[in-house]
Amino acid sequence: MEFLSPATLDEALAAKAAHRDAVPIMGGTDVMVELNFDRRRPDVLLDLTRVTELREWDVVDGHVRLGAGVTYARVVDELGGHLPGLALASRTVGSPQIRNRGTVGGNLGAASPAGDAHPPLLAAFAEVELASAGGVRRVPAAEFYTGVKRHAGADDELVTAVWVPTATGPQQFSKIGTRNAMVIAVAAFALALHPEERRVGTGIGSAAPTPRRAREAEDLLAGELDWEGRGALRETVAAEFGRLVAAAADPIDDVRGTAAYRRHALGVMARRCLGWAWAEQQDRHREGGH
Known part of the structure; x- marks a missing residue:
């Protein structure tokens, strides 16, 4: 196995162009597991830990450009105000050691349906930045995942960065697992309210071949909410929202849970996240003096 360790992003992109089968590694929380269990044996490993450009984040035109090498721990510590949904999800990732090593970019590169970062990125209408020696492009998160x-x-x-609009409304995340900590999600759900656009974003994880949005549920809620925050959330709306979220999933039976359980859990989590988010929206309205 050949091991490449570029010092700059340009060097990393040149190495990837020259070795297209090279497997990138940053925190190693996914790749090293596959190597240790002999599930993967690449000819070339492309170590990105020395590429400082990937460890930076900035706010540009109302978006956070989050470098692919920013760890979950830093998202929790530094970005809770800008990206509350992603920060909530990041708190649930593994152990403190994993959060100190694992990165959002690594989660995107692995593209596992169970990745915790995917639902909040979908709900926030994020875009994934992909770079090569020939240039840079951005792909909406909803189009980024193409299969298991x-x-x-x-x-x-x-994957060099992800562009996430800074939050303008409440965001929530919930996941359920086989135990309370350091667990791969049996199912996960994220919700983001975008009051300035009067739009709703959702993200479903670990309940389909790819992370996905629940678009019918988003449309229902966008049309039913009192975006001024004055009205109470009707139980019939919350129930239908949960039903549509569950219907948008395409789960399977596996060792962590049955398809039926995943659908039920998603409906419950959707209603709970909506209740929490709407309570926050009403608090914001009251604090605004309207």
Whole structure:
């Protein structure tokens, strides 16, 4: 196995162009597991830990450009105000050691249906930045996931960042697992309210071949909510929202849970996240003095 360790992003992109089958590694929380269990034996490993450009984040035109090498721990510590949904999800990732090593970019590169970062990125209408020696492009998160552990990146491209609109409304995340901590999600759900656009974003994880949005549920809620925050949330609306979220999933039976359980859990989590988010929206309205 050949091990490449570029020092700059340009060097990393040149290496990926020259070795298109190279497997990128940053925190190693996914790749090292596959190597240790002999599930993967690549000819070339592309170590990105020395590429400082990937460890930076900035706010640009109302978006956070989050470098692919920013760890979950830093998202929790530094970005809770800008990206509350992603920060909530990041708190649930593994152990403190995993959060200190694992990265959002690594989660995107692995493209596992159970990745915790995917639902909040979908709900926030994020875009994934893909770069190659030939240029840079951005792909909406909803179009990024193409199959089980597959994504829209070309074989000469690296995930270099994700662009996430800064939150303008409440965001929530919930997941259920086989125990209370350090667990792979049996099912996960994220919700983001975008009051300035009067839009709703959702994200479903670990309940379909790819992470996905529940678009019918989003449309229902966008049309039913009192976006000024004055009205109470009707139980019939919350129930129908939960039903539509569950219907948008395409789960399977596996060792962690049955398809029926995943659908039920998604409906419950959707209603709960909506209740929490709407309570926050009403609090904002009251604090605004309207």
